Amino acid sequence: MTKGINLKRIKEVQMLKYQDVAEKIKQMIxxxxxxxxxxxxxxxxLINQYQVSRTTIIKALNQLERHGVIYQVQGSGIFxxxxxxxxxxxxxxxxxxxxxxxxLPGSSQVFNVDVIQPNSKIKDHLxxxxxxxxxxxxxxxxxxGEVYGFEQSYYRKKLVSYLNKEIAENSIFSYxxxxxxxxxxxxxxxxKAIKLDxxxxxxxxxxxxxxxxxVEEIFYTTAGEPFDFSxxxxxxxxxxxxxxSHSK
Amino acid sequence: MTKGINLKRIKEVQMLKYQDVAEKIKQMIxxxxxxxxxxxxxxxxLINQYQVSRTTIIKALNQLERHGVIYQVQGSGIFxxxxxxxxxxxxxxxxxxxxxxxxLPGSSQVFNVDVIQPNSKIKDHLxxxxxxxxxxxxxxxxxxGEVYGFEQSYYRKKLVSYLNKEIAENSIFSYxxxxxxxxxxxxxxxxKAIKLDxxxxxxxxxxxxxxxxxVEEIFYTTAGEPFDFSxxxxxxxxxxxxxxSHSK
DNA sequence: GAGTGGTCTAGACCACAAC
DNA sequence: TTGTGGTCTAGACCACTCC
Numbered sequence: 120m121t122k123g124i125n126l127k128r129i130k131e132v133q134m135l136k137y138q139d140v141a142e143k144i145k146q147m148i149x150x151x152x153x154x155x156x157x158x159x160x161x162x163x164x165l166i167n168q169y170q171v172s173r174t175t176i177i178k179a180l181n182q183l184e185r186h187g188v189i190y191q192v193q194g195s196g197i198f199x200x201x202x203x204x205x206x207x208x209x210x211x212x213x214x215x216x217x218x219x220x221x222x223l224p225g226s227s228q229v230f231n232v233d234v235i236q237p238n239s240k241i242k243d244h245l246x247x248x249x250x251x252x253x254x255x256x257x258x259x260x261x262x263x264g265e266v267y268g269f270e271q272s273y274y275r276k277k278l279v280s281y282l283n284k285e286i287a288e289n290s291i292f293s294y295x296x297x298x299x300x301x302x303x304x305x306x307x308x309x310x311k312a313i314k315l316d317x318x319x320x321x322x323x324x325x326x327x328x329x330x331x332x333x334v335e336e337i338f339y340t341t342a343g344e345p346f347d348f349s350x351x352x353x354x355x356x357x358x359x360x361x362x363x364s365h366s367k
Numbered sequence: 368m369t370k371g372i373n374l375k376r377i378k379e380v381q382m383l384k385y386q387d388v389a390e391k392i393k394q395m396i397x398x399x400x401x402x403x404x405x406x407x408x409x410x411x412x413l414i415n416q417y418q419v420s421r422t423t424i425i426k427a428l429n430q431l432e433r434h435g436v437i438y439q440v441q442g443s444g445i446f447x448x449x450x451x452x453x454x455x456x457x458x459x460x461x462x463x464x465x466x467x468x469x470x471l472p473g474s475s476q477v478f479n480v481d482v483i484q485p486n487s488k489i490k491d492h493l494x495x496x497x498x499x500x501x502x503x504x505x506x507x508x509x510x511x512g513e514v515y516g517f518e519q520s521y522y523r524k525k526l527v528s529y530l531n532k533e534i535a536e537n538s539i540f541s542y543x544x545x546x547x548x549x550x551x552x553x554x555x556x557x558x559k560a561i562k563l564d565x566x567x568x569x570x571x572x573x574x575x576x577x578x579x580x581x582v583e584e585i586f587y588t589t590a591g592e593p594f595d596f597s598x599x600x601x602x603x604x605x606x607x608x609x610x611x612s613h614s615k
Numbered sequence: 616g617a618g619t620g621g622t623c624t625a626g627a628c629c630a631c632a633a634c
Numbered sequence: 635t636t637g638t639g640g641t642c643t644a645g646a647c648c649a650c651t652c653c
Contacts, residue, residue: 172624190591193639194631198591211612305613312560312580312603330578332560343438343446355560364459365553420643441620442650
């Protein structure tokens with residue numbers, strides 16, 4: 120739903136050729152259900168097909184390569200990389216940046232949406248002014264009906280001036296982009312395995328001392344201002360992630 | 368040591384302008400210890416400074432942006448992103464792809480280097496032929512003297528024809544690149560939190576049931592052939608990671 | 616409006632792979 | 635040798651920010 124709005128917005132505002140071409144090539148791969156290692160038309164062919172310059176095609180291909188959709192072999196050709204691994208979440212796109220998480224149905228149980236004075240850790244991460252306030256949201260997140268994480272997030276009121284339970288039950292990020300007109304630039308994520316404490320264990324339906332993946336993330340606007348700090352404790356049995364990287 | 372050889376090799380074989388420029392800009396930032404959000408010269412300035420075309424500068428800047436070194440704000444300028452977070456390992460560069468992990472001293476205790484017939488899981492991940500053999504390496508990895516992970520890796524003998532304990536005590540990846548002339552293209556990583564079993568717990572000096580981060584990774588050559596499958600169980604207290612991503 | 620980053624183009628030339 | 639991806643250039647024009 121929110122995704123539909125978002126795509127539309129992008130198309131109306133701007134339609135960069137290389138993004139357009141990248142999207143079309145991706146669709147070609149997925150709609151035709153091409154097997155991995157299937158060879159795509161060569162660059163010359165793609166130039167004719169999409170009527171853009173060589174450079175634009177290459178830019179689109181490089182983006183697809185970085186996103187794990189294809190791989191290019193100099194002197195040889197362009198190939199399909201692999202089908203999406205089921206049951207695993209794309210770690211890099213697990214909050215913002217999503218082109219299409221799409222397939223998995225997610226939901227949230229919201230416990231509170233409060234305006235508070237941040238403690239020093241949060242203040243530091245969000246680079247808050249001394250008297251600045253932040254929204255504090257606590258929620259349980261589900262994927263396909265299974266609990267997969269307990270999240271505590273902080274949004275700078277200065278940048279996200281309003282939030283409520285309903286918004287938090289859906290996608291805060293879509294709201295932040297579409298309504299607050301904040302454009303998301305980049306993020307830092309820190310993570311490690313931990314032992315669950317009593318409170319979090321009860322939220323996740325697990326035992327004290329059970330393992331969990333703890334992820335702290337800071338999201339920045341395109342202008343380089345931090346606007347969101349979140350800590351998510353993931354259920355060790357339900358939450359699995361993947362990352363695809365590329366040397367280029 | 369191995370890093371020195373590697374850099375030299377790159378310089379002798381090829382010296383792409385945009386990589387060169389990216390490296391120089393990075394050096395400028397680190398050597399001058401620029402604080403985060405410090406503004407860099409504008410593109411026109413960089414063009415004059417490095418005497419390359421606008422496109423080449425932009426390509427270098429985009430690479431640095433993707434690697435988390437800088438961020439660019441349209442209409443405003445180019446800024447330093449952040450100092451490296453100490454004590455955390457770059458998750459994406461934690462095996463191959465490293466430009467400079469550099470600072471932290473690591474070592475390995477090797478238990479065995481054997482040639483074996485892979486089981487079906489390994490065979491599948493590495494896309495082995497029916498009768499193909501693989502090297503099986505089991506080692507404990509240390510960072511700054513602390514145990515940080517227990518690793519079991521499998522290399523296709525077809526691609527990595529020889530391995531021994533000495534190589535495994537240093538960097539297998541440097542050896543694979545420099546001696547076997549395999550160029551690393553991309554990788555898939557899958558990870559989640561787990562409970563330690565008895566064997567792994569004893570290797571890591573922990574208790575059964577303690578938490579751990581379990582990462583499985585497959586590395587591919589630039590030609591798209593898988594050559595290494597590894598499973599690493601990380602010590603939950605010693606191993607911490609970070610990932611920087613970018614929406615572009 | 617001036618300054619700054621971002622896209623797009625056409626085309627020359629290079630590097631690698633497969634035959 | 636031929637085909638294929640990759641780099642690099644000069645320059646036009648667009649989009650955004652800040653004064």
